[in-house]
Amino acid sequence: MAMVSGAKRRRGLEEEEEEEDEDEERLDRISRLPDGVLGDIVALLPTNDGARTQVLSSRWRHIWRSAPLNIDLDINPDYPLGANNVTEIVISRILSAHQGPCRRFSIPEHYLHYRGLPVTSLDGWLESPALDRLQELEFHYGRPCLSKLALPLPPPPASVHRFSSTLRAVSFGGCSFTDGNNASGLHFPVLNQLSLSDVRFSESSLRALLSACPVLQSLLLMGSIGFPRVQIASQTLRSIGVRSSCGPMNLQLQHLIIEDAPCLERLLCFDCFCKGITISVISAPKLLVLGPLSDQSPRLELGTTVIQGSGLVSLKMVMHSVKVLSLSEGRLSLDVVIGYMKCFPYLERLYIQTKMAGEKNVWCRKYRNLIGTLDIRLKKIVLAGYRGNTSHVNFAKFFVLNARMLESMRLELCIAKPSPSNAWIDKQYRLLQTKNKASRDMQLDFASDYGLRLTCSFFRPEQVHDLSTADPFP
Structure with missing residues (x-):
């Protein structure tokens, strides 16, 4: 009988092991999962895609029907x-x-x-x-249609x-x-x-x-609701969103009164013909998130403080609970933002979307006395629509040089072309005087994917209903 050498035997074992590894790789490991796990996977798919899983194999055929x-x-x-x-x-x-x-x-x-x-x-x-x-x-x-608005x-x-x-x-x-x-x-x-x-x-x-x-926990009012005045008193509501639309005034919401909402954390006012609405907040001691505020936003009455559009009309009371604010500024104005910081002295996150060149935003002399007394607690700033011009540089530089607690500043560029050159970015760092930043921990980032990043004022219902995070504008 022929004898097999040790070397040949080892080679044979190695080849068998390689073939077994290849067979294992060819196995459909997903199909070997328990039915319950596969059912959870199918349940996450859109209806059409979930139904199509039936053609994968006989193993999958009953999963969709029972998931x-x-x-x-x-x-x-x-x-x-x-x-x-x-x-x-x-x-x-x-x-x-x-x-x-x-x-x-x-x-x-x-x-x-x-x-x-x-x-x-x-x-x-x-x-x-x-x-x-x-x-x-x-x-x-x-x-x-307009001709049938009066019909029930x-x-x-x-x-x-x-x-x-x-x-x-x-x-x-x-x-x-x-x-x-x-x-x-x-x-x-x-x-x-x-x-x-x-x-x-x-x-x-x-x-x-x-x-x-x-x-x-969350309530979203959209479009017309059939009468002009809504009064809300709820011991459980944590989030309220308002998005109006055009139509006959007698069918539009004109005055929303939040009378008693001890758990309310979010008040979101999406600018879509909301300008004619007044929102009065009588009692919401835990209000944490506010916005997006713009020229089309409702008139806000926060106790004795009045906000009209994107600016303060009357500041008679500060709100210590608000920590997240979203603004949509046509012309970027440092004066407006400082007014909000006076109203919300514990503000930690600020999201701003701007569309134009902006005000001059010269502040060195104007706010010389204020800088020493204004306690800027901001930790995160996102400025969408940044142009890198003198107005926008002056605005961002104010926070670079004076926000001692700032951890992150993201400048989303107003460009519809390829990313800017390294030379342009280096020049921006010099203009913003980042070497003299007030916060050692501040991270400054530029983002050029403008079309995907502008999220401050886009309407997304999950901003109202998803309460898994404290910040709906990340």
């Missing part, structure tokens, strides 16, 4: 607007085929309004057993009542609540997030709806 379902529909420009029956069939087929729970069901304005789907379609879908323990619901019946809007679907014990996030749009004190009999004992867009309320019905949400 928590998120139905988020949006309009497809390639889809014929008149094919309403097809849309209804597809949604109904998903609801009938899916065996697992449905976590989120979102039917935006595009489907119910632009496609002309009947209101009864939504009510029928919500009756599906697949939605029995629904946690998030969003629908918008659509904005009526349909009420919320009657089937919404069956989710009262499970819903945690709701967005109502294009419907009416006109049943007086009982607000259509709705009750949401575990609801955290509420958005109201282009709805019709009486003052009593809105008060009743808020009372029916005993643990509500």
Whole structure:
């Protein structure tokens, strides 16, 4: 019998080990995960992508049907607007085929309004057993045309009542609540997030709806709401957002009164025809975040202090709780910002978006006496739209040389071309006198991706509803 040498035997073992490693690499390790983990992965995917996982292998075929379902529909420009029956069939087929729970069901304005789907379609879908323990619901019946603004809007679907014990996030749009004190009999004992867009309320019905949400933490008011005055008293609300729109004055919100909100941390005023609104804050001792404020912003009455647009009108009371402020300044003005720092002496984060060259912002002589007494507590400054001109340099240099607690300054450049040259950046560091900075820990950064970075005044609902971070403008 032939003998195999030790060297050959070792080579043979090494080749077998290499083949085993290659086979292991070819294995589908994701498919070997437990069903529960795969279900969580599929639940995070958009509806279409989640359904497509069924074709990966037989191992995946049952995962989508049993995983928590998120139905988020949006309009497809390639889809014929008149094919309403097809849309209804597809949604109904998903609801009938899916065996697992449905976590989120979102039917935006595009489907119910632009496609002309009947209101009864939504009510029928919500009756599906697949939605029995629904946690998030969003629908918008659509904005009526100008000639039909005076016509009554349909009420919320009657089937919404069956989710009262499970819903945690709701967005109502294009419907009416006109049943007086009982607000259509709705009750949401575990609801955290509420958005109201282009709805019709009486003052009593809105008060009743808020009372029916005993643990509500965030409220977003968008568009018209059917009456001019809203008064809010809530022991649980932590965040309020306002975004108005054009339309008849008798349907627009004109005065929002925050009467008693002991837990309120955010007041966000998105500039979209909000200029004619007055927001009065009577009691909100924990107010932490304010803005974005601009020329289109509401008139703010913070106790006895009045802010109109992007400037102070009357400063009779300082607010020590506000630590995050967002501004949208057409012409960058150091005078305006210093006024805000006097009003909010414990301000730590400042976000500014500017669009123009700015004021002169000469400060050495003007604020010579003030600098020694003004306690600048800012730790982070973001200036979007920075041009590097004399006005903007003077503005930024004030904080470089006087903000002793500053940790980060980010200057987002107002350019639509490739990144500036190293020579330009070096010149900016010299002009800003960074060698003489007041804070040793300050980090100065320039960002050139202008189109992606301007986030101070862009409307994002998650800024109102996502309370996982104290700062909605990172």
